[in-house]
Amino acid sequence: MRDSISVARLGIPSVALVTEEFWPQGDFFANSSGMPAVPRVKLPHPVAGTGEDKMAEVASEITPSIVEFLSS
Amino acid sequence: MRDSISVARLGIPSVALVTEEFWPQGDFFANSSGMPAVPRVKLPHPVAGTGEDKMAEVASEITPSIVEFLSS
Amino acid sequence: MSLLEAASEHDALERLHQLGCTDGLPVVIPTADRVARMVLSTGYEPDLVLGVMGPLYGAATIEKVATAAVMAGCLPDHIPVVVAAIRAVCQPEFDLTEMQATTHCTAPLMIVCGPARNACGEIASGFGAMGPGHRANASIGRALRLAMINIGGARPGSSDMALHGHPGKFTYCIAEDEENSPFPGLHTTFGYEPDESAVIITGAEAPHSTFFTGDRDDPASVEALLDVIALVMANPGSNNVHLRNGAITVIMNPDHTEVIKRAGLSRQDVQAELASRATISVGTMRRISPTFYSQTMQNDNEAVSDEAADEDRIHVLKDPDRILVLQAGGSGLYTMVMPSWCAGPHQNAVVHAGIELDQACEIPGMNDLTT
């Protein structure tokens, strides 16, 4: 989240991937960094350790929104 | 210390061996058990792990007071 | 009970610090009025004795326990858990006097199970439940400690001989995350019904963080999880390894219990697996404890003679039932393992007491102790 904010500050398009469980923390960082609208995409929680199939499924679900954010 | 108090309660002569560092705790137990005068002999601290020679020295120093307590 | 007088609440606080009646942090001044209201909220008579607390052998009356609870910052909602905790630690099997006096760092860890978790002020079982920010956890755990100080007489360096202690000696109270756990409530393993409430208490070290990241594609993931927990249980510094037969607490986060659940293991299975895997080699014991080990092993059931090979392994715990396995904490990479003291006549027995939720009378405005 913090990386994404730093990159966005440099004017480089960025999207933070944040799991559901960490969404409030993402909001917190976005607000405290003065960039409340920094683009972020919600992932299910947990992702790590859930296996190849699940990760592929999550990836295909979220890719469109990432592309949308980066091209807008 | 607590063992010594329990034994003394049964009317069996007993002496607690208490190292210097634990002397205040010994006093505390003696008082809280209602036997403030329960016999105890002060050892240097630490005794454990200080080697055979040192332990033999401590033993010979304190034996007379233990005998005195038990025979009085 | 004699009353102290002070010109202001802040003078009173300074006085309580000077008398050694606090843990070093600010307390709510236990005025006669506040204590009386806390007593009322217990539903018991003030002079009812819940037990005797060593090494001072003070009688833990409802009034004295209520005083500790007020000082700790408890609300009346919290008091049923405090009363149960006092009952639990006063059971002879807990060896409270010896535990207060030992040089080991041990502190009573309170685990709250059943509906009391919500009824007694939302005792936290999730993110940061062992840290700051949860009033019920913080003040309930501290009430037990202040009772141990003021009724039991524990003072550092004179009656409490813990070499260093640990910060769980300020407060150490969590709830089980029953709703999201694959295991039945921990209290049911001690004979309580699921809809009853209980506090389970064990003398514990501070938590040891245990890192594990699973892989759903790897069926051996559960083996790795059980192995790393067992290795932490068998850490060569803990008293469990040197004295054996104590109790060990294992608090798993939801991602780790998910691995257990997928493998189809029950709590009993986990206890048995951990007890069987938590071992240390004879060679390591000979190396780290050349004198003490050879003396103690002579008394040990798990006969390891002088002829044993260095590769032979010794079990750290004899009784799998003394491994408390439960879920708490946020979702992520860490499980917490609390080794223990293991000494005292009952060698770190786990105690428990039912929490009575219908004992207190409902009194309008009773939770407003603060005016």
Add this chain to the structure above:
Amino acid sequence: MSLLEAASEHDALERLHQLGCTDGLPVVIPTADRVARMVLSTGYEPDLVLGVMGPLYGAATIEKVATAAVMAGCLPDHIPVVVAAIRAVCQPEFDLTEMQATTHCTAPLMIVCGPARNACGEIASGFGAMGPGHRANASIGRALRLAMINIGGARPGSSDMALHGHPGKFTYCIAEDEENSPFPGLHTTFGYEPDESAVIITGAEAPHSTFFTGDRDDPASVEALLDVIALVMANPGSNNVHLRNGAITVIMNPDHTEVIKRAGLSRQDVQAELASRATISVGTMRRISPTFYSQTMQNDNEAVSDEAADEDRIHVLKDPDRILVLQAGGSGLYTMVMPSWCAGPHQNAVVHAGIELDQACEIPGMNDLTT
């Protein structure tokens, strides 16, 4: 700064609890008057900024730090240590923002060295120094935490994502037992003069108890002591083993430093011995961390290729200077080892700041904040 109003101190306390401005325990209400007097005792202007505390990125002004100190129960005597601690944790190398936000249980452990140990309210270094009963330790450690909560914005489950945390997140402050230690003051290893004072801070797990009983007749006793400490440092659950390159704190009791002293070892010798002995086998890492280990080892300097043998050993720490070795605690059988978090951009760097004892003006009656 806007002021809250309340009808009584107790209403104010409830309000602060509800706003999430406490750690869950009672605080001294930071009235304008009390804060002003605490500010005065710092000897600084109220709007001096000591640093910025994430994740809220709040400015740690003297006034806000004084507010945290009042709430924590500090006396003006304690404030120089609190000011130094804030300066230390605000250094970029400490990665405060990341540390506050992590899922690991880490908490800043404060080690106070030099004359400030006595000048700032008798900060305990003996029996039970990490437990209750020492006001200076308890309230100084807690002042840092309340600043991290209220200036830094750490709240469990939203900004502070520690899965469980540990009780040292309430308060975690000890002094070094310099007088009885065979080692020079720990602060001198960071460039301070012996008669200067400093606070050394490292993000740490809760203490892990390490049992050792020596035997003066056995010259190998020191080997056993170093081995058991190294084994606890290399405990397979800790982040140090999985991420490496963090910091580890080793707090030895006087009986254990006596063994070190008899063997003629300096602090640097002990650091080097521990760094060299604290290893874990490749086989164990492959077993407990099948996925993560193979990924991380590719980035690791200590190249362990896929062809490494299971018996090959990996060092847990790369830098012996990141082992903090000091004496504290009562005399007996236990040393305390605190593993650490190891992550963040600076991978658990140790920070420090000088404690200014001549900064505050002497004001008669200044220690009487309590009226």
